[in-house]
Amino acid sequence: AQTVTQSQPEMSVQEAETVTLSCTYDTSESDYYLFWYKQPPSRQMILVIRQEAYKQQNATENRFSVNFQKAAKSFSLKISDSQLGDAAMYFCAYRSGTLGGSQGNLIFGKGTKLSVKP
Amino acid sequence: DAGITQSPRHKVTETGTPVTLRCHQTENHRYMYWYRQDPGHGLRLIHYSYGVKDTDKGEVSDGYSVSRSKTEDFLLTLESATSSQTSVYFCAISAVGASTWANEQFFGPGTRLTVL
Numbered sequence: 001a002q003t004v005t006q007s008q009p010e011m012s013v014q015e016a017e018t019v020t021l022s023c024t025y026d027t028s029e030s031d032y033y034l035f036w037y038k039q040p041p042s043r044q045m046i047l048v049i050r051q052e053a054y055k056q057q058n059a060t061e062n063r064f065s066v067n068f069q070k071a072a073k074s075f076s077l078k079i080s081d082s083q084l085g086d087a088a089m090y091f092c093a094y095r096s097g098t099l100g101g102s103q104g105n106l107i108f109g110k111g112t113k114l115s116v117k118p
Numbered sequence: 119d120a121g122i123t124q125s126p127r128h129k130v131t132e133t134g135t136p137v138t139l140r141c142h143q144t145e146n147h148r149y150m151y152w153y154r155q156d157p158g159h160g161l162r163l164i165h166y167s168y169g170v171k172d173t174d175k176g177e178v179s180d181g182y183s184v185s186r187s188k189t190e191d192f193l194l195t196l197e198s199a200t201s202s203q204t205s206v207y208f209c210a211i212s213a214v215g216a217s218t219w220a221n222e223q224f225f226g227p228g229t230r231l232t233v234l
Contacts, residue, residue, distance in 0.1 A: 006160075035222075045161075045208065045225035091160055095223075104149055104168075104212060105176065106223055108160040 002027045004094050006109035013082045014117050020067075021077045021112050023092030031097030034068070034075045035106070039089040048090070051075065053097065079114075087116045121145055122226040124209050130232045137196040139229050141209030143189075149212040150192040151223065152176075152184060154205040161208060167192055199233045206230050 003026045013019035025034070036048040051059045051068050058066050063083075067076045079086055092109040121144030131137050141150060149168055153161040153176075163176030165184040173184050181203060183195045196203055209226040 043206065043228045045210075047222055047224075050222065105151065105163050105166060106161075106210075108162070110158060110160040 002029070002032075002094050002096070002107050004092055004107050004109040006090075006092055006112050008112045009110070010113045010115070012115045012117060013079070013086075015082055015084060017082055018078060018080045019082055019114065021079075021090050021092075021114065023075045023077070023109055025073050025075065025092075025094050027073070027094065027096075029096055029098070033095045033097060034066075035093040035095070036064070036066070036075075036077045037091045037093060037108075038086075039091065039111075040085075040087070045091075049077065082116050084116050084118060087114055089113050122209060122211055122224060124207075124226040124229050126229060127227065128230045130234065131199055132234050133200055134198050137199050137231065137233075139194045139207055139209075139231070141192045141194070141226055143192075143211045145211060145213070145224070146189060147211040147213040147224075148189075150186065151210040151212070152182070152192065152194045153208045153210065154178065154203075155208060155228075156205050164194065164207075196231075199231075201233050204231060204233045 005024045032053045034051045038046045038048045049059050049061045049064050063080045065078045089111045091111045093106045123142045125140045151166040152164040155161045162178045164182050167173045167186040185193045207229045210223040212223045
């Protein structure tokens with residue numbers, strides 16, 4: 001069974017600085033997808049960024065980028081120029097690349113709470 | 119934003135009472151999911167549906183049942199609520215397919231359930 005581990009329960013960053021959130025996963029599959037979700041105090045789950053395992057190029061979305069190390073099974077999220085609105089819980093999630101059935105389910109890490117200091 | 123609503127948004131109930139949470143989507147997506155979120159556990163899958171009347175168990179299904187009689191509605195029922203089922207419940211939808219965007223799950227706003 002696949003597992004996702006976020007080893008940092010809490011992180012803190014100064015406004016305008018850069019912070020990296022860690023995520024490791026365990027799988028025997030070669031085809032899969034990885035996601036970072038943001039959950040602000042409003043509780044809404046917001047997709048931040050996604051990465052397809054077959055793509056070697058790291059995904060980027062504006063100030064958010066990932067460092068995807070497939071061999072090491074590592075998928076860290078880097079937030080550049082941190083803003084107060086980035087304060088939230090961040091969840092790393094894994095999804096099998098096999099279509100249909102239970103393989104479509106997301107497996108989540110336990111989350112990292114990010115605080116942004118003004 | 120994906121058209122997903124959950125009702126009720128908040129509910130307080132007593133141990134032993136039945137509770138039904140509703141998820142409604144307007145996207146006509148095939149897959150629907152129920153998760154619960156608890157501190158220190160992230161989100162854990164309760165049940166999911168891959169079509170009308172097609173459902174299956176997730177990681178933490180004990181004490182929960184689901185039904186899907188229409189594409190747009192996915193109901194989660196706690197037959198006899200217990201205090202351990204106090205949690206925030208999220209519904210999600212997905213159009214599982216070949217393209218990348220189709221692998222994304224869109225989440226509803228969540229329901230906070232308190233069982234006294």
